[in-house]
Amino acid sequence: MFDLSQWLGWLIAVTVVPPFMISMLSIYPVRWFAVALGLVARPGGHSTHTNVTPLGGGIGIWCGIVGTFALGTIAVAMVRDSADWQTLLPAQVIPHLEGIWSRVAPLWWLLAAGTVLTVLGVIDDRGGVNPWLRLLVEFAVASFVVYGLDFGLTAFIGIAWLTKILSVIWIVGLINSFNMLDNMDGLSGGVAAIIATSMAIVMLTTIDPGTSQPQLFVAALLLVVCGSLLGFLWHNRPPAKIFMGDGGSYLIGFLIAVAMLMATFASNDVARPHAMFAPLCVMAVPLYDMTTVLWIRIRQGRSPFVGDRSHFSHRLVELGLSRTQAVLTIYLVTATCGLASILLTHVELPQAIMVIGIVGCMLLLVIILESTQWQSDKK
Template sequence: MTFRQTLFFLLGSVIPALALALIGTRLMRWLSPRWGLVDHPAARKVHVTPTPLGGGIGIWLGVVGTFAAGQLALTLIGANSSWQELVPDFARPHLAGIHAQMLKLWILLLAGTVLMLLGLSDDRWGLSWQVRMATQFAVAAACVYFIPNLRLTVFIDQPWFTGMLSVLWIVALINSFNMLDNMDGLSGGIATIAAGFLAAVMLIAPNPDSPGPQLFVAGFLLVLTGSLLGFLWHNRPPAKIFMGDAGSYFVGFNIAVATLLASYTGYHGETRHAILAPLCVMAVPLYDLVTVLAIRIRAGQSIFAADKNHFSHRLVELGLTKPQAVLTVYLTTAMCGLAAVLLHRVDTLGAVLLMMIVGCTLSLIAILETTARRKIKQP
């Protein structure tokens, strides 16, 4: 693809989703209080005024609405051959492939909608962790075991094992983004950075099965990026609305399945290490998840108990302002994401060095914040 074609693809994917999410989230700012979707201040929360929830519906509308419009356009083009003249030249060869992928796309969007409604129910009425986890595992397992090629590529010829890892990956990312939703612009911003870097990998790294980029997965991620940007306009500090569990479940699920749909390398390819790209992009959300669970277990608390021990909270405890803490997490995520973009361009030694850079970055942060917190807590 030429630069002009890539730019057209980027804008055509991002702008419609951004506009729909921008409008949908603004509408939810008005509807949420009337529906009882309001997050009230509490000891474990950092906001001090009641704030509407329901931003997740705006994100959902941006994604689903954009693909619904795309589905309608494809149907009209298929029914009237003369309309194909309106399709850009670079996109015409891909129309058949896009048609073939649409059923899979709508199944995944349906699964994401189920999780969005689960989160919305939790936002409104509160659900037990057993119900939430059972539903997440059920939806993830149904997608992995009934949708072809939706599983991790780890070069292990054991479908039951790779299937189990894939289900755990989906559930882990759903809850990672849910845990990150604790400061204005944090979870949505991290998701935007992650989706953007993953889309870049799909556009830059060639498809192992064809000479071109992976437009389907890249387009999926770019639509999600646009929708998140529309939401972030309302979620920037001071936030006018939160995404809530509805948004974090939907976003985490979509990013997780996008990483599973992508092809990073052929089975016998020379850059098999490129399968580590999602791990680099998701390093910060997973770091937050693992460290929070470790803190809770060490303190003898339930791993499902809400608290203020998240990465962003710990940065604020060290003296950073909330915007500075969010920006620090953004920059750390971007640094790890850059490693993902480079993975397919380096040899095995280069991949080892990139993973060491990611590991050292997170280790340095862990050492600094642990040491500082220990000094703060000393009498």
């Protein structure tokens, strides 16, 4: 059994620090050459920023994630056959080197699928992509992951075809939820980092029934995503020097969605079917934003694909908050949901009902506060 206190620092050092550094450094040339690359966001339209700002932060995020796993793959290949190199690792990790190596091929297929979405997003950032074509590619990539790589949820349903369809919808939904959340400095990146951290903690503290060990592979994936996002936020903190763009939001939404499908939320000693609601709890804010925005657009007879200023963050600003206060408020709500998701995987049914109730009450409070603005708009 792993002792977290002995190897947690080492795990963070190899999964968070490298992507942070790679992402942070690689974004500088993207900023410098953004105009030449055609990756520039100009004021106007539904956007609320007032200055010409580079796009393409997603390129740096991609570099941080892919670069870290490239280094990791090389390192594992070297260490697994060398007793001298193994002396540098915590003793608890060495027995799992072969298991880690067995996941390398699926990992790179997953990263290849994420790269397709990143390229799609960068093309969208440059000149736009037909929304129906964009959805088609998203569904194709999601289907490849679910049907080709066999990553999918179970949800205790037991109907294979239904769970696979739900898995595809889950991936596409999260891709677009993070894309829609990317509307203020530091918002989508910060929320994604909080969610990735929360889910990584769940993976490290929830034992996989099949191996009786923490879910290191999924936790590592989420921590690498978090580290890369932190490197991006170095440039995206207010006032933002670069925006994430569609290339970044598609990639982040995709990897977080797939990580949750790969995860096991049930402990090996006690059956906790309610733990499967942990992803919904931690994703409450992005899903709330996407759902309400689509509802507002459809209710007003507008295309759900055309951007506007009806997002959760914009509505908070209309209530009187500054943009920074709105972002920090959403961070706080997301962190609360993240803590609830962690608790949900470790408590029994009565306590789980209370945890889910807390999340529901918090969202209801947000709706009530927002309703004051809706009522004033009608007057």
